[in-house]
Amino acid sequence: MACRIVRERASSVPLLKLRARPLRLALVGNPNVGKSVVFGRLTGQYVTVSNYPGTTVAVSTGRALIGAEVFDVIDTPGVNGLEGTLTEDERITEQVLATGGADLIVQVADARNIRRALMLTSQIAAFGIPTILALNMTDEAWARGISVDADALAEELGVPVIEMVAVEGRGLRELRDALPRATVPSIAIHPTLTNHAEWAHELTGRVRRVSALSRFRVQEWLSRLTREPATGIPLLGVVLYLFYLFVGVFGAQTLVRLLETYVFGRGINPASIWLANHLIPFAWGRDFLVGEYGLVTMGVTYAIAIVLPVVATFFLMFGFLEDSGYIPRLAIFSDRLFRTMGLNGKAVLPMVLGLGCDTMATMTTRILATPKERLIAILLLALGIPCSAQLATIMGILGGISFAALLTLFGVVLGQMILVGWLAARALKGERSEFILELPPIRWPRFGNLLTKTRARVWWYLGEAVPLFLIGTALLFVLDRIGALVLISRAGEPVVTRLLGLPASTAQIFVMGFLRRDYGAAGLFQLARAGQLTGAQSVVALTVMTLFVPCVANFLMIVKERGTRVGLSILGFITPVSVLTGAGLNYVLTAFGIRF
Amino acid sequence: MCSLHLAYVSKHRRPLSDLRPGDRGVVARLDQQDASRADRLLALGVTRGATIVVLQMFPGIVFQCDQTELAIERAVASAILVDLASS
Numbered sequence: 001m002a003c004r005i006v007r008e009r010a011s012s013v014p015l016l017k018l019r020a021r022p023l024r025l026a027l028v029g030n031p032n033v034g035k036s037v038v039f040g041r042l043t044g045q046y047v048t049v050s051n052y053p054g055t056t057v058a059v060s061t062g063r064a065l066i067g068a069e070v071f072d073v074i075d076t077p078g079v080n081g082l083e084g085t086l087t088e089d090e091r092i093t094e095q096v097l098a099t100g101g102a103d104l105i106v107q108v109a110d111a112r113n114i115r116r117a118l119m120l121t122s123q124i125a126a127f128g129i130p131t132i133l134a135l136n137m138t139d140e141a142w143a144r145g146i147s148v149d150a151d152a153l154a155e156e157l158g159v160p161v162i163e164m165v166a167v168e169g170r171g172l173r174e175l176r177d178a179l180p181r182a183t184v185p186s187i188a189i190h191p192t193l194t195n196h197a198e199w200a201h202e203l204t205g206r207v208r209r210v211s212a213l214s215r216f217r218v219q220e221w222l223s224r225l226t227r228e229p230a231t232g233i234p235l236l237g238v239v240l241y242l243f244y245l246f247v248g249v250f251g252a253q254t255l256v257r258l259l260e261t262y263v264f265g266r267g268i269n270p271a272s273i274w275l276a277n278h279l280i281p282f283a284w285g286r287d288f289l290v291g292e293y294g295l296v297t298m299g300v301t302y303a304i305a306i307v308l309p310v311v312a313t314f315f316l317m318f319g320f321l322e323d324s325g326y327i328p329r330l331a332i333f334s335d336r337l338f339r340t341m342g343l344n345g346k347a348v349l350p351m352v353l354g355l356g357c358d359t360m361a362t363m364t365t366r367i368l369a370t371p372k373e374r375l376i377a378i379l380l381l382a383l384g385i386p387c388s389a390q391l392a393t394i395m396g397i398l399g400g401i402s403f404a405a406l407l408t409l410f411g412v413v414l415g416q417m418i419l420v421g422w423l424a425a426r427a428l429k430g431e432r433s434e435f436i437l438e439l440p441p442i443r444w445p446r447f448g449n450l451l452t453k454t455r456a457r458v459w460w461y462l463g464e465a466v467p468l469f470l471i472g473t474a475l476l477f478v479l480d481r482i483g484a485l486v487l488i489s490r491a492g493e494p495v496v497t498r499l500l501g502l503p504a505s506t507a508q509i510f511v512m513g514f515l516r517r518d519y520g521a522a523g524l525f526q527l528a529r530a531g532q533l534t535g536a537q538s539v540v541a542l543t544v545m546t547l548f549v550p551c552v553a554n555f556l557m558i559v560k561e562r563g564t565r566v567g568l569s570i571l572g573f574i575t576p577v578s579v580l581t582g583a584g585l586n587y588v589l590t591a592f593g594i595r596f
Numbered sequence: 597m598c599s600l601h602l603a604y605v606s607k608h609r610r611p612l613s614d615l616r617p618g619d620r621g622v623v624a625r626l627d628q629q630d631a632s633r634a635d636r637l638l639a640l641g642v643t644r645g646a647t648i649v650v651l652q653m654f655p656g657i658v659f660q661c662d663q664t665e666l667a668i669e670r671a672v673a674s675a676i677l678v679d680l681a682s683s
Binding site: 081084085099110112113115116119193194197198201223224227228229316328329331332333335336339344345434435436437438439441450 | 631632633635636637638639640641643644645646651652654655656658662663664665666667668669671672
């Protein structure tokens with residue numbers, strides 16, 4: 001008897017179930033409900049978590065051992081629907097479900113907003129995949145006087161319903177335990193969106209109770225401050241100024257000087273020069289590492305001493321803004337402006353993200369509704385949005401000259417973007433979509449997520465930029481050795497010297513800019529600090545560099561998203577536009593004798 | 597009786613674009629002329645019977661629909677018909 005019990009247990013609870021392949025568990029849900037947080041909790045892998053719809057625009061997969069089962073957990077872009085008109089990121093999720101990419105669905109829902117979640121549940125049911133409903137952010141729902149009867153909901157849907165607060169890890173164990181009980185929702189399949197909506201509205205009325213809480217909430221007060229013009233516009237000024245202080249002054253000046261003068265100037269560079277002199281018998285070998293175009297003295301110094309402090313401070317501040325829910329509110333103010341460029345206020349998301357990295361932002365254009373909007377946004381990102389590293393070198397150089405210099409640069413770049421956008425809106429076929437944007441709640445950012453996110457992005461930067469900086473430096477070294485740099489400077493002279501009024505030596509910096517704009521900007525940074533550029537020259541050179549060709553990574557992303565033809569057209573369009581704008585600016589500055 | 601009832605309804609049924617901050621009501625119906633617009637609004641929970649509070653009318657229209665805060669342009673707002681709650 002005892003023996004039989006033991007055997008039964010052994011057979012019903014194996015240590016590891018063996019299958020031909022792991023079960024695929026898809027996390028599906030409305031945008032900004034915390035799918036990526038749950039993904040992180042289940043797999044131990046970090047994917048970017050922010051407080052706005054559209055943070056995740058591609059599928060991430062991670063492995064998790066839950067109970068005796070190995071799962072491939074799939075994090076999907078948020079969807080408001082799986083039927084009807086879908087944006088490109090929504091279609092990605094729809095495809096995962098439609099092509100049998102998931103054996104199991106965990107629908108993550110914002111407990112506060114189960115009405116919309118249930119509309120989605122009703123559409124998920126049509127795929128016939130076993131499902132679990134996870135009601136996330138129950139703490140916020142409670143704070144707003146909203147309670148959901150999870151048992152009644154589970155009864156109605158015929159699937160397990162788990163309450164959780166994923167950012168604190170609460171409810172995760174219950175979710176793991178419930179996975180084997182996932183079943184196909186036992187609800188009628190509704191034919192149209194309106195039917196889904198009516199069913200969800202009616203069911204919500206039965207399982208959700210909203211008590212009128214009238215206590216004063218800081219969140220709501222802040223939310224109003226950020227979106228009303230009388231307070232929102234001055235607040236934007238304050239935010240930009242704080243950004244400038246933290247990134248432009250503290251990062252680009254204080255930290256850069258510290259690293260450059262002490263860590264590199266007195267530590268790493270003299271030490272590597274000493275080492276190279278003692279260990280490498282050939283002059284060219286020493287030059288390759290520690291010469292004028294040396295891998296260490298130029299490549300590593302640029303990447304670590306000049307760009308890294310700026311990128312790190314930028315991402316920290318930027319992460320704070322992302323997690324607070326502030327960024328989408330800028331769309332309210334910028335909607336009219338974007339409409340003149342064939343876009344709508346929603347485009348503020350990829351544009352502001354572009355200040356972090358244009359490559360990532362190019363992917364984020366998937367949240368825009370029409371192909372025309374995506375193309376214009378990608379073009380404007382490649383043309384005028386300086387990425388964090390570039391922004392910092394701009395602030396580092398021009399901040400030291402005058403505020404007017406900074407305003408001139410941003411004015412010219414912004415004006416050029418509006419002009420190009422306006423023309424593109426008229427020249428390109430297709431339509432703009434109407435502005436409809438969900439605003440996330442204002443939240444106090446979580447310190448842990450902020451640190452993890454910044455660390456992940458800084459590592460990503462190091463992995464992405466440092467190799468290119470090194471390749472670029474090696475390339476410059478070779479060009480210098482074979483005498484090609486002199487040729488390039490001479491060939492570029494008519495443009496660089498006559499048209500732009502810059503010293504001939506800047507030609508090679510534009511060559512660097514072809515590799516990465518921030519690498520070129522770092523080159524300008526050194527040149528300016530060596531006193532080789534006047535104020536007006538700095539403004540012209542940086543304007544051209546800002547408008548200049550997108551970096552290699554961004555170019556490849558454009559090709560991936562929109563094809564080679566579009567990529568090359570954008571490249572062929574931007575290069576002359578940037579140079580001509582610089583020439584025009586140089587002409588005006590010279591004619592009026594403006595020196596800054 | 598019937599005409600009286602109709603008059604009563606039309607007096608309180610207005611497009612969202614005509615409302616003022618602080619106005620509350622319930623979505624009566626969506627203008628179906630532009631199907632993809634109606635789909636997008638529906639997917640965001642702007643459906644018949646949903647409660648609405650207008651938060652702001654300028655520079656963009658912001659309103660709360662059930663538990664979702666939405667920012668929309670004027671053309672979209674004029675397609676959402678709201679039955680105002682008597683205050």
